[in-house]
Amino acid sequence: MYDLVASLASGVLVGAIYGLAAIGLSLIFGVMKVINLTHGAMIALGMFALYFFVSVLGFNPYVSLLPIVAGGFVVGVMVYWIAVNRVIGSSDLMSLLATFAMNMIIIGVGTALWTTSPYNVDFSLPGISWHGYTIPGTQIVAAALAIVIAGLLYVFLYHTRTGKAVRAVASNRQAAELMGIPTRRILAIAFGLGIAVAGAAGALIATLFPFTILSGGSYELKSFVVTVLGGLGNPAGALAGGILLGLIEGGVAPFVDVSWTPVIEFSLFVLILIAFPAGLFRIGKNH
Template identity: 50%
Template sequence: MLAYVNAVISGILIGLAYAIAALGLNLIWGVMKVINLSHGAFIAFGMFAAYMSVKLLGVSVYTSLIPIFVAGLIVGIVAFFVSLYRVLNAPELTTLLSTYSLSLILIGLGTFFFTTNPRAIDTHLGSITLGYSSISYSRIIVGLISLFLAGTLYLFLFKTSLGKAIRAVSQNPTAAKLYGINTTLVLSISFGIGVAFASVSGALIASLFPFTILSGGVYELKSFVICVLGGLGSPAGAILGGLILGLLENLLSLKMPVDYMPFIEFSILVIILLIKPNGILGRR
């Protein structure tokens, strides 16, 4: 019983971090209808940026999140103009290939500099005992930061002028142009925010689990499953999907080896695509 309580709490907290990764993927899809296959590479970028900050600069992994977010935003905007801008109106396959090749380049460079050896960040925070269950502080912090980021994204998209412009472009790019919105600028900023969310989620995940330069792919897959589960293009769906996946992962790991998780995730992906292709909260 105790183990289940632990798994539920852990699952919710880690699910929120997954939701942050998925929100990045979802935003980019929602605004420009591009499936960003370099998502995993940017998650790995965040992991190693956090690792280097802790190792070389001696700052806490949580402090490093702010510069990592800013770096992700800038790298994302540059990546948009380098790899996406000119092919946005081409058939989908072109943007898939373009973001995939970006991913290959980034992972290749990462492998060259960092090798594929596993790394880990130790936060030395211990754990808290609530009643009979014990939860590590680092998970609680990750959950709270994720919640904060999701809330901030919501406020940004619904309450600020730039956020509304992003939503306008996602709903009707032609009308947005006709009413004076610089759609190229809005698209590049959206891509930047998507990459910033991927990077920060990578840093958050790196504070909990060991990782290699190739780990991004694992979390990219999770992001896909979460987006499809919750509904592509729906921010609330990404959070719901993240929570479901986090819970499922933690509960199932009580009964079966963790190695089975990718198999389970893929099965969820296939089943959802078969029975409810728009996801739980997706439109039409």
């Protein structure tokens, strides 16, 4: 019983980070209807960025989030102008291929630079012990920061002019253009934010687990599950979906071998797609 509770608690904490990662994917899709296949690679770059700041430069990992978010934004804006801008408005396959190509480039360069052997950021915080189980302090802080970053994004989208313009472009790009909103620039900003959030999620994950340049892939898949749970293009739903996915993982972990976790996750993904094609948290939304 205690092991289940501890596992669920840990699941919720890690799930908040899944949610943050998924927000990056969901934001980009919501604003420009592009499924960003560089998502996993960007999460992995976030992990290596954390390694660089902490293990090479000796920064505090949480302070490192600031340059990682800023750098992620710059990288995202660049990727938008290089690979995404010219395929906006053409078929969905074009943007899939464009982002997939960028993904392969990043993974290839990353493999050449860092190989695929695991890296580890040596960092720990005192945790909370409870009946022989310990929730690591890094998990608690990472989850809290994931929620804070998601909250900051919310404040940006709902309480700043540029953020509202992002939502306006998501809602009706043509009308936004008619109102004097430079829509391409707004798309670039949204893409930059999506990547910044993915990088931050990667950095937070790297404070918890070892990683390779390929590690982003499984978090990318989890992000897809989470966005389907939460409804594509719905950031608040993505965070809730992430926590739900973490709960499911935590719930099954004490009972099955770890290799069964993705089987259960993706079976659920398929079932939810069948039962609620618009996502679980779309219900009750005004449309």
